Amino acid sequence: xxxxxxxxxxxxxxxxxxxxxxxxxxxxxxxxxxxxxxxxxxxxxxxxxxxxxxxxxxxxxxxxxxxxxxxxxxxxxxxxxxxxxx
Numbered sequence: 674x675x676x677x678x679x680x681x682x683x684x685x686x687x688x689x690x691x692x693x694x695x696x697x698x699x700x701x702x703x704x705x706x707x708x709x710x711x712x713x714x715x716x717x718x719x720x721x722x723x724x725x726x727x728x729x730x731x732x733x734x735x736x737x738x739x740x741x742x743x744x745x746x747x748x749x750x751x752x753x754x755x756x757x758x759x
Contacts, residue, residue, distance in 0.1 A: 674691045674693060675697065676701075677704055677707075680716075684712040688714060689715070690715045690716075691717070692716075692717045695718065695719040697718065702718055734748055734752070734756070735748055737756060738751070
């Protein structure tokens with residue numbers, strides 16, 4: 674959920690717990706958390722550690738190392754700080 678309106682829509686359709694994307698600014702997290710409290714929905718967000726390297730099934734990291742996403746063998750662990758772009 675990226676906004677309080679999205680959260681309200683999800684709650685109206687049965688959601689009781691929502692995970693927020695790690696790139697949201699703190700102010701947005703606060704606004705959504707306030708709305709969640711009024712709706713009785715719990716929220717979760719990452720507040721410590723590295724951001725996830727891939728959020729989709731099309732992992733660029735696996736391809737960059739010549740592997741397919743279904744058999745990447747968690748190659749992203751070899752570059753824990755990410756990779757430089759060219």
